[in-house]
Amino acid sequence: MQDSAESVEETQQLLDQYSERLPQMLDWLSQFGRDPEGGVTRLLYSDAWLEAQQALSHWMEQEGLEASFDQTGNLAGRLEGTDLSLSPAAAGSHIDTVVNGGSFDGALGVAAAALALSYLQKAYGPPKRTLIALSLCEEEGSRFPLAYWGSGSITGIRSWEADGQLADKDGITLLDAARRCGFGPDSLYRIPSMKLQSYVELHIEQGFVLEKMGQQAGVVSAIVGQHRYEIHLQGEANHAGTTPMRWRKDALAAASQMIAVTREAALLAGDPLVATVGSVSSAPGVSNVVAGSVTFTLDIRHPDDVVLQQFADELLRRFIHIADTEGIRLAAAERLRAAAVPMHGRIVRELEHICQKRGLESRMMPSGAGHDAQILSVICPTGMIFVPSRHGISHNPAEYTEPEALKGGFKILTDMLYQLGYGSVDL
Amino acid sequence: MQDSAESVEETQQLLDQYSERLPQMLDWLSQFGRDPEGGVTRLLYSDAWLEAQQALSHWMEQEGLEASFDQTGNLAGRLEGTDLSLSPAAAGSHIDTVVNGGSFDGALGVAAAALALSYLQKAYGPPKRTLIALSLCEEEGSRFPLAYWGSGSITGIRSWEADGQLADKDGITLLDAARRCGFGPDSLYRIPSMKLQSYVELHIEQGFVLEKMGQQAGVVSAIVGQHRYEIHLQGEANHAGTTPMRWRKDALAAASQMIAVTREAALLAGDPLVATVGSVSSAPGVSNVVAGSVTFTLDIRHPDDVVLQQFADELLRRFIHIADTEGIRLAAAERLRAAAVPMHGRIVRELEHICQKRGLESRMMPSGAGHDAQILSVICPTGMIFVPSRHGISHNPAEYTEPEALKGGFKILTDMLYQLGYGSVDL
Structure with a gap:
């Protein structure tokens, strides 16, 4: 596909179409583990969580991505690059929720990453650098007393040996719960991969600074x-x-x-x-x-x-x-x-640049909450994009982000992944 | 008995003998409702409480007082006066305790009053004015949600009609619990009497001001x-x-x-x-x-x-x-x-005078806690004497007052009752 004025307009139209799909995709995901009174509960290795991961995997395959699970249950949707000497650039988040949480925390980053890869493939064909959409396990620590199990197992700070016997409130161990879903160290799934060029995460702010300041996006400078x-x-x-x-x-x-x-x-x-x-x-x-x-x-x-x-x-x-x-x-x-985790300077600058180019009013801000990006930062450069949370509410059925803000965040993530996969951003 | 120097010395020796009996009497009372691990639990209308009241009644009779219960279960030990036109002067307190309380709170005032009347009769024969030792019901409100049930039923602020259906934590009503002990409005006991000339109460301080100041007694100016x-x-x-x-x-x-x-x-x-x-x-x-x-x-x-x-x-x-x-x-x-309840000025002055005469270092002080005296103050002049509480501890098995302080308080109460029953204190 050529970079002519015509094709630029076409890809932007296509991007608009894909960005329209994001709110629908979040709505679709929120059906898995929907609570009777509203809100979503998807605890790690529960039926609702497994069904959501499997449905996502199926969705990725349909969109032409290569979906695979690792032993932990992390789901990766791969858009294979042409230069296999380049380590992959990843984006994602988690789909596990707190008990009676909302539809945006975590799910946004996963859905946006998967949708971005689908778009990029359609718009630009295979990238130079492999791109991966990640749906990571148990970021919240809501079922088991270990947050960041998925990202931690990728970096090696978490393992079956150290954490497999941790139990949920019913006494079921992490290992048994994983095995019930077909995961675990004795499954046929791959061990979590540790080779990434970068990791970028789109997430709701979980605060009301962006809303209060009337800004559309936050570029995270550091996780506090x-x-x-x-x-x-x-x-x-x-x-x-x-x-x-x-x-x-x-x-x-x-x-x-x-x-x-x-x-x-x-x-x-x-x-x-x-x-x-x-x-x-x-x-x-x-x-x-x-x-x-x-x-x-x-x-x-x-x-x-x-x-x-x-x-x-x-x-x-x-x-x-x-x-x-x-x-x-x-x-x-x-x-x-x-410890505080600064985001990678080059990624931060690129994200700011993207916001400017797209005319999105953004601010540099720290993340007051923890995210998978802080865990993955020990193995690769990381970055985060925030979109506004209405009234700052998260971990609650009332969690909400305007469709326009979702689309804005999606475009920033997509542009960033384009730079990493097709461009020449050097980290 | 004459007021000769010899007889004064004799009565003082007798008073010393009686004051020696007070710690023993408190010890004896504390056997009723003794908790296995220490401390005392005598909840209103419980077996332990009833046994204690009955034992006290028996003790009073043995000491020559006329013991009687009213419908509520208040116990009165009467030392009949020679001038029946004079309304009786009362002293006392309560023997109900909090759950796992001590041996002094309440019991001291009851035992001291009974012992004082016994002494006065022995030392001086019948008084002019009838004297009454009172053991009042449910001052604490530990079993039923109504403190001052005994004194309140005397003044009329409490009644079977208004309060009889109040229930303890097991759902037993005040009325049923009273009937189980033989009390209640349909029993043969008298209705509570409302005619008193005065009421004086000896009590532990339940604070550590006297201890800290090294003083032996407090004359209560007002209940806060x-x-x-x-x-x-x-x-x-x-x-x-x-x-x-x-x-x-x-x-x-x-x-x-x-x-x-x-x-x-x-x-x-x-x-x-x-x-x-x-x-x-x-x-x-x-x-x-x-x-x-x-x-x-x-x-x-x-x-x-x-x-x-x-x-x-x-x-x-x-x-x-x-x-x-x-x-x-x-x-x-x-x-x-x-509302704050000032103690009666004439009683306060007399108590201070008694302390001086006996060489007991005392202080005027408010009572920070509530007592039966504040309830009875609506029907008669009232006064209170405090003795030191070790470390200010009360409502606890560690509640303790030194024998010397007990004896000092007993003598003050006895002198006051002598003035009211045999003397010419005009209230």
């Missing part, structure tokens, strides 16, 4: 690093009527100062730092007894690990000062420490 | 008024990673400011004001979601209702200001409003 702590305060439970204020060791009064200070310090630090106390409980937890002990969670995120660490250190110092002043014993347990 | 609120804050549950700080409506961040302000304002107001947030819960209550809603309790107490009201009003105004600033909706539900 995250520290999670559980803070335990030990004071003295005393009678609320008979204990004078100045002699109290009120764990909740101390906690409340810490929570207030957390918000204050995070506001002062400014975007993109976020710090959240989402859960607090006091004991004995009755109205007429001074709280003897309090436990609360602390979640801090920033795309720069150094800034994150400094903020966390300083905040915990202030907590200790408050505890000392109030005569309270403090214990801080680190529950999670995930 | 109390306001209880449940505060509900409605913000917006959002993703902790993807929602910038400045766009959050974080109900827990707002609550924490309110809790911190509560403590700050109460410290500033100073003794005897106390304000407590004992319980807080956030929803959805997970570490990675900004709290969408928070509920917390607020308990404010002060012996002056005007001060209490002003403090509560001002604090709630500050809550509303914080809520407005944070974009949070606030709903404050009043859960309790109990």
Whole structure:
């Protein structure tokens, strides 16, 4: 196909046609695991999940892609390149959901990648570099206590040996559940492949920054690093009527100062730092007894690990000062420490360039949530594109992205895959 | 008996002997409803409670008092006076306990009153004014959801008609439980009497002010008024990673400011004001979601209702200001409003005078907890004496008061009853 003005117009018309199919495809996918009251539940290795993966595989074959599963159950739809010396460029996401989730989180990235490859083949024929649409397993960690099982098994941080005996809430192990679907280390499927040139993921924002700013797309600069702590305060439970204020060791009064200070310090630090106390409980937890002990969670995120660490250190110092002043014993347990993952500079620039060329108003932004892209970043350059989430809602049946925004995101992903597969983007 | 120096010495020796019996009597009482692991559980109309009341009744008869129950199950031990035109002076407390309570809360006031009457009769013969030792029912409200059932039935604020169908956690009604013990409106027992000249109650402090100040007794100036609120804050549950700080409506961040302000304002107001947030819960209550809603309790107490009201009003105004600033909706539900109950001035002065005469270091103090005395204050002048609670602990097997402090309190109560029964204290 020639790059004449006529053919450019034709391919753009074709792209418009394909982009129209994306909302329908998401609708089609959402029928697998549809909850009676609305919403979608597709837990890893469940019937709904397996049916969706199989239907996707069938769809890929129909569209002329070569579909295959690996041992884990990751589905790859391949558009074979002409230069086999080039390692493949991948795009995708996951189709597993949280319990009663929405139709967009994960599914968007999978559907858009598959549809993009179908379009590219139709518009441009075989690429130089092989392109792969990936539907990865258990990104959410909703059924088994391991998020990123699919992408983790590709990079090698997850394995049957280490994780196969993890059980779901009914006591079924990951291995048994996988075998039930025909996957597992003793199946005939291939072991997960670790050779990728790049990985690009289109995802809903799961926040309301794009909506609020009236922007159509976000180019992710980095996936934020995250520290999670559980803070335990030990004071003295005393009678609320008979204990004078100045002699109290009120764990909740101390906690409340810490929570207030957390918000204050995070506001002062400014975007993109976020710090959240989402859960607090006091004991004995009755109205007429001074709280003897309090436990609360602390979640801090920033795309720069150094800034994150400094903020966390300083905040915990202030907590200790408050505890000392109030005569309270403090214990801080680190529950999670995930390093920030910058997206690949060349991909980020290319995505920004694509947005400009297409006249899509975009912003550079960190991703406050984790994604498969952060896992795959250890084996290849990665990039992410966000589209707006209405009211920032995700993991909920009310999750929604406007069709226009979906189409915009699809075109950005498609252009990027064109550059990687047919162009000469050097990473 | 004459008031000669010799007889004064004799009666004081006798009083010492009787005061020695008080710790033993508390020990004896604590056998009824003794929990296997320590502590005492005597719920209203339970076997343990009934056995204790009956044993007390028997004890009173043996000591020459005229014991009788009313329909409610209140036990009165009467030391008949010679002038029947004078209405009786009463002293007492309650023997019902919380689940796994201690041996002192309530029991002290009952045992001391009974022992005091026994002593007074032995030392001085019949009084002019009838004296009554009272063991009142269900002060705690531990079995049925009505505190002060015994004293309330005497004053008429409680009745079988209004409260008889209240049920315990097993669905047994107050009326059925009373009938099982032989009490109730259709029993042969008398209706509760409402004619008293005065009521004096000896009680453990249930706080650690006396212990901390090294004082042997407290003369209660007033039982504090109390306001209880449940505060509900409605913000917006959002993703902790993807929602910038400045766009959050974080109900827990707002609550924490309110809790911190509560403590700050109460410290500033100073003794005897106390304000407590004992319980807080956030929803959805997970570490990675900004709290969408928070509920917390607020308990404010002060012996002056005007001060209490002003403090509560001002604090709630500050809550509303914080809520407005944070974009949070606030709903404050009043859960309790109990007026402060001043003790009778003449009784208070007499108790202080007695402490001085006996060389007992005492302090005037409000009672931060509620007591039968506050209920009975609507029908007669009332007074209260506190003795130290070790570490301020009550409602717990570790509840403890030193024998010396028990004896001191007993002597104060006995002197007061002597004044009321044999002397010429005019109320």
